[in-house]
Amino acid sequence: MAEEYNPYNPIVMDHFLNPRNMGDLEDADGIGEVGAAACGDIMKISLKISDDGRISDARFKTFGCGSAIASSSMATELVKGKTIEEALKVTNKNVVDALGGLPPVKIHCSVLAEEAIKAALEDYLKRHPEKAAMVATNSHSA
Amino acid sequence: MTKVYLDSQSSTPVLPEVYEAMLPWFSQYYGNASAMHEQGLRARAALDQARKQFSEAIQSSDPEGVIFTSCGTEANNLAVKGSAYALQHKGRHIIISTAEHPSVENSVAFLERHGFSATRVPVNSEGFIDPADIQAAITPETILIATHYANHDIGTIQPVTQIGAIAQEHNIQYFIDATFSAGWLPINVEEMNASLVSISPHRFYGPKGVGVLHKNRKARINSIIHGGIQENNRRSGTENIPAIVGGGLAMELAEKKREKRVSRVKVLQEKLWKGLSESISYIQLNGPRPGENRHPANLNVSTEFIEGEGQLLLCNAAGIAVASGSSCVSKNLKSSPTLTAIGLHITLAQGNIIFSLGKDNTFEQIEYVVASFTKIVERLRQMSPMWEDFQKGNISSVIAGKEK
Numbered sequence: 001m002a003e004e005y006n007p008y009n010p011i012v013m014d015h016f017l018n019p020r021n022m023g024d025l026e027d028a029d030g031i032g033e034v035g036a037a038a039c040g041d042i043m044k045i046s047l048k049i050s051d052d053g054r055i056s057d058a059r060f061k062t063f064g065c066g067s068a069i070a071s072s073s074m075a076t077e078l079v080k081g082k083t084i085e086e087a088l089k090v091t092n093k094n095v096v097d098a099l100g101g102l103p104p105v106k107i108h109c110s111v112l113a114e115e116a117i118k119a120a121l122e123d124y125l126k127r128h129p130e131k132a133a134m135v136a137t138n139s140h141s142a
Numbered sequence: 143m144t145k146v147y148l149d150s151q152s153s154t155p156v157l158p159e160v161y162e163a164m165l166p167w168f169s170q171y172y173g174n175a176s177a178m179h180e181q182g183l184r185a186r187a188a189l190d191q192a193r194k195q196f197s198e199a200i201q202s203s204d205p206e207g208v209i210f211t212s213c214g215t216e217a218n219n220l221a222v223k224g225s226a227y228a229l230q231h232k233g234r235h236i237i238i239s240t241a242e243h244p245s246v247e248n249s250v251a252f253l254e255r256h257g258f259s260a261t262r263v264p265v266n267s268e269g270f271i272d273p274a275d276i277q278a279a280i281t282p283e284t285i286l287i288a289t290h291y292a293n294h295d296i297g298t299i300q301p302v303t304q305i306g307a308i309a310q311e312h313n314i315q316y317f318i319d320a321t322f323s324a325g326w327l328p329i330n331v332e333e334m335n336a337s338l339v340s341i342s343p344h345r346f347y348g349p350k351g352v353g354v355l356h357k358n359r360k361a362r363i364n365s366i367i368h369g370g371i372q373e374n375n376r377r378s379g380t381e382n383i384p385a386i387v388g389g390g391l392a393m394e395l396a397e398k399k400r401e402k403r404v405s406r407v408k409v410l411q412e413k414l415w416k417g418l419s420e421s422i423s424y425i426q427l428n429g430p431r432p433g434e435n436r437h438p439a440n441l442n443v444s445t446e447f448i449e450g451e452g453q454l455l456l457c458n459a460a461g462i463a464v465a466s467g468s469s470c471v472s473k474n475l476k477s478s479p480t481l482t483a484i485g486l487h488i489t490l491a492q493g494n495i496i497f498s499l500g501k502d503n504t505f506e507q508i509e510y511v512v513a514s515f516t517k518i519v520e521r522l523r524q525m526s527p528m529w530e531d532f533q534k535g536n537i538s539s540v541i542a543g544k545e546k
Contacts, residue, residue: 024530042527061526063447063528066455
């Protein structure tokens with residue numbers, strides 16, 4: 001068997017080469033776009049959120065390196081099926097851990113993924129102030 | 143799986159005959175070239191032979207001017223720091239360009255932290271140094287002018303003969319970094335008035351582990367590696383005889399075969415650029431158009447709306463080895479300084495890919511690369527929010543703006 005040499009671990013490579021949930025959502029309930037081309041990465045995450053406050057679908061589009069694409073792919077996988085409260089608690093470390101680790105210089109890619117998820121959720125909550133109040137109450141009581 | 147190596151400016155395979163020539167010098171003739179016995183004297187004769195091969199290749203009549211180092215970077219360090227230390231009684235000012243290899247740029251930056259000053263003359267949008275800028279930067283304190291011959295990123299061939307004439311007129315030492323040029327471009331140290339020239343054999347089918355600095359009789363340098371009196375006390379440390387023997391032969395063969403190799407890669411370079419520019423939209427060439435002012439093996443492009451590392455990794459997955467000057471690829475997260483120096487728009491620097499051709503590449507490989515790369519660009523654009531914004535008319539194309 002031929003040996004394979006890749007700059008990232010097999011999970012990261014898999015999410016880069018076979019990204020999950022790539023694209024846009026028609027009638028997305030929340031869209032978050034973070035980063036800038038000047039910094040090398042732009043991530044856009046679109047979410048579909050059902051009436052009971054659960055993320056029923058997620059999509060990403062990313063301008064960036066292999067680990068940025070893998071981070072956004074993994075982030076969409078992590079938030080699918082979660083409630084808004086749960087998804088707001090997804091951190092970059094969760095993304096890095098799920099990817100089996102990223103090189104130190106690429107950790108910022110996972111930070112951007114966390115920020116993109118949060119931005120998409122904030123966009124949703126802005127459009128749905130009544131849910132925002134609920135999320136705030138729930139997180140205070142937690 | 144198809145494998146295409148298009149990173150020949152990073153390194154090349156050792157020629158079979160070079161490899162053969164190196165073999166006896168590992169276990170059969172292993173003596174130290176400083177030793178006074180048969181083994182040592184044999185090694186010394188091998189060093190002399192290699193000195194001849196290198197000096198003849200650059201039209202120098204002085205094989206003793208050849209100093210062996212461990213690599214091109216060390217040769218460049220020796221040229222820059224060695225000149226500065228040797229000439230500091232005359233002045234402490236150095237002139238380079240903004241598009242030098244890190245081994246030159248960072249050596250000068252080091253000297254600046256130790257009491258020297260430097261002027262970095264700009265390069266234009268194709269990477270050319272204007273000799274008039276060099277002339278204008280000269281002060282009574284100037285002790286060294288250092289420029290590359292061909293740029294390591296974008297292949298720009300500098301007017302080194304004109305710069306050499308200016309250096310000569312002002313009696314200033316001139317160092318030409320030819321680590322990306324030797325073996326591919328003709329070098330004549332006399333005509334170029336090159337006080338110092340550096341050479342990197344692993345870029346023309348020689349081995350790694352050897353670099354060369356050629357010094358003419360007038361040039362002054364101090365050693366920067368201290369120890370025994372190897373290389374006439376200009377570079378201490380036991381010489382790497384197998385690599386030096388291999389490097390010398392690779393240099394001789396490169397000169398013999400230069401025209402044939404160059405005419406071949408030139409055709410491939412043109413074919414590759416024609417293919418890419420015809421099948422991919424919003425792609426631009428960085429550096430001069432293929433022709434006499436560009437290194438025949440180099441093709442540096444930027445594809446808009448996508449980033450370079452993703453392109454590089456997908457090329458790798460398709461069996462194609464390329465390089466990129468994108469910040470995402472570099473360990474310090476900075477785009478290639480050359481791309482910054484030519485004023486390339488930041489998004490184009492991010493979308494940078496460097497293809498460098500070698501003598502063994504074929505037409506079929508170029509066709510495969512054009513077809514594969516076209517698909518890779520399409521795929522990454524489908525993923526890119528910038529491409530989507532461009533399609534919707536929210537942002538405009540930097541490349542299209544330039545073409546207008």
